[in-house]
Amino acid sequence: MTLRKISASEISSHCHEDDAWIVINGTVWDITGFAAKHPGGPKVIADHVGKDGSSMYNDIHGPGLISSYLGPEKQVGVVDDLDKDSLIKEATKEPVIPKPDLKSIVDLSQFEQVAEMALKRRAWSYVSGATEDGVTHDANCEFYRRIFFRPQVLNGAGRVDTSTVFMGKKCAVPFFNAPTSSVKLTHPDGELALARASVAHGVPPCLPTMSSYALSEIVDVMPPSHPFFFQLYMNLDRSEAERTLREARDLGAQAILVTVDLPVMSKRQNRDRRQVQVQQDIETLEKKEEEIPAAGAWSHTPTNIAIDPDLQWKDIEWIRKVTGLPVILKGIQSAVDAKRAFEHGCSGIYISNHGGRALDTAPPAILVLLEIHATCPEILGKIDIMIDGGIRRGSDILKAICLGANVVLIGRPFLYALSYGEAGVNHAFDILKHELETAMALLGISSLDQAHPGLVNTSLLDFMVYRGNKHPWARYPVPRIGGSKL
Incomplete structure (x- = not known):
């Protein structure tokens, strides 16, 4: 089956929770309702609806994974060749660090x-x-x-x-x-x-x-x-x-x-968690309301x-x-x-x-x-x-x-x-x-x-090996409800 070509303007119009499209490696997918099911959480989906999400997707996923999750029936079409460049946001290139032999x-x-x-x-x-x-x-x-x-x-x-x-x-x-x-x-x-x-x-x-x-x-x-x-x-x-x-x-x-x-999910923190990037946080807070990604407005289960x-x-x-x-x-x-x-x-x-x-x-x-x-x-x-x-x-x-x-x-x-x-x-x-x-x-x-x-x-x-509830104090449960009154 030949997939139809879709313009950038049509793709960008499908950017709502109940009508969501995304472009992955040139293919347009209907991901309506998928945000709440996404193993990585809904925010990354919400941030890329109506857009080309290939760069973010390819960093984490193999090319065939999206089809295995959504199924081929969710393929809407392919991006019109004339509009490909307008959808793709140039990814920030990180410096290549030479590695030891x-x-x-x-x-x-x-x-x-x-x-x-x-x-x-x-x-x-x-x-x-x-x-x-x-x-x-x-x-x-x-x-x-x-x-x-x-x-x-x-x-x-x-x-x-x-x-x-x-x-x-x-x-x-x-x-x-x-x-x-x-x-x-x-x-x-x-x-x-x-x-x-x-x-x-x-x-x-x-x-x-x-x-x-x-x-x-x-x-x-x-x-x-x-x-x-x-x-x-x-x-x-x-x-x-x-x-x-x-x-x-x-x-x-x-x-x-x-x-x-x-x-x-636990509270994950990386090793430099104590080195707070104050300036970056200030710049984020100073963003205009219309510049903040729409993901926060999407409803989803916690x-x-x-x-x-x-x-x-x-x-x-x-x-x-x-x-x-x-x-x-x-x-x-x-x-x-x-x-x-x-x-x-x-x-x-x-x-x-x-x-x-x-x-x-x-x-x-x-x-x-x-x-x-x-x-x-x-x-x-x-x-x-x-x-x-x-x-x-x-x-x-x-x-x-x-x-x-x-x-x-x-x-x-x-x-x-x-x-x-x-x-x-x-x-x-x-x-x-x-x-x-x-x-x-x-x-x-x-x-x-x-x-x-x-x-x-x-x-x-x-001496640190736990050997059962035989400690002297284990016979005296700590009360969790009640207690003395003033």
Whole structure:
């Protein structure tokens, strides 16, 4: 079907909440009613209705994602060639910062330093940011440094094997990419690069609900039948959630990682949050009323429809029935919930605090793993355990595995490595694998099957491990209602 050509003046007239068009890469889309459903919030949609939104769209999304969300029936037409230039606003060009030679990068912290200089400010703020004061974000890393190894000698560990079996599949290394949203912010290839690097290193990628590319586009860059895991944000619209789940199943997902630690969006702040740009704020306040974007005038629900804040245990069984796939709960932050997940038939748990981007001062992930040892060790070995948060070295990976994790997941470091594209992620994989091999040999083990808690000393953390409601004061609940009267 040939799409009709549409003039700029006609496009600009469709700029209202109940009649909204947008231009993406030359195609005109009818997005009426989509603002409230947009995973990134309604404002960015409202700011670009009746206009060309290609620049903003292409920074975050792959070319096929809009069609997978809206469907081809929402294509209104194409922009008349004579009017293309009048619709496109010239994007501000940021200076290109030269990066060090990739071969000079020898540990993951260097990728972070490069990314801070190389990424656009918006991308850097998004990737590096954490919730509120960043206490949990910082503790994730710090607590790994409080765990010491107890090396064994003369065990013949001259040749080590880093492979493991997870969910019945052999993996060349025990670390995967953590599922993160909008990866295209850090590199145009986004999740495609992460998927290809995962395949190259013999592990399944973890693909997110809020990806930059359509799920089918990511699966297409992998060999047929290569395993992958799908991370789910439960949509408020159950029919949309079911459509997403069935698509993931039909494309070959091995399991569903259900995110449970972010029922509402947290207050995200980047690292330079205290450096208030006073002059910029003043200029914004001094704008004339007619110059302020119309987005604020649009009505919309305060919650993000892409995430259901009322997700409950009964919904986990629904997910399992819809897909017929194993379910792993992503965002376990207490031993109590780890045991509940086991009792509700989950195949695994994913210990995570969203990289310090959910509830600030929630426990570091490795501390939760220690809590499971202290309060419900009977589930260890009966349920697969994933963990992320603060892992920056191959030795951190080994510590987590010694304490019972089956695999670990790498979030920010892989995104920082993407500042070099796919080659950077491959290099990050190689660095971690080499560090893991070295740590195993120095610890005195030749395979991950030999890793166990006796090989680490956690005494600097043991006093912080929660062990149940047996504190003396726990018998005296604090009253919440009432109290003395004047």
